[in-house]
Amino acid sequence: MEKLTFSYIVSLFFVMTLGVFALIYTGEKEDLSNFEEVVINSGESIWTIAEKYEQKFGMDKIEFVQWVEEKNNLQTLVVKPGDKVVIPVEKNMRYNDHLLATE
Template sequence: MIKWVWKNYRFAIILVIVSVLSGLFIIGQMTKEPNYQKIVVHEGDSLWSIAMKYGDHHNMDYNEFVKWVEQKNHLASPVIKPGDKIIIPVTAVNKKHQVAYKEE
């Protein structure tokens, strides 16, 4: 019986298996959160100044940026201190493929 099913429907069986695996892969990729950049807060930094500094690297207005950072980093207020490490909504750069980078 199994040989008969395989002989007559092997193309359909393979197609179903490939479709299910492809669907699982796509769902896994869609639910994967981007690798966001983690930065260290310096003297004089605020969430607003950081939002302005990285303005070209995110598609949010400054208020959305600040709210996102507060939520993602579980901050009770927008006040940050030098030495704090925070995640910002800017995709992290893979340093292995980076030619040169100078942070100002």
């Protein structure tokens, strides 16, 4: 009887541990709705987009590319024309930059 009780306790502990790990790894997806989404054009890459925004917002290219890769769950940095990626530029920052340029 003691072996059976011990087996149940160990099994219960194992199942609970798996449940905790499942909850940790399947957390809610980060809300990226306040960041700009760009469509990749022919001849563009994540690096060329990073260069554009490095000039405007003083962002480091490597950090920009790593952010884009992580937040867009890219397995590779190769993108095709028509692909959409979220970039680390808040929507209001790009809008404000556009307003300043037109004034």
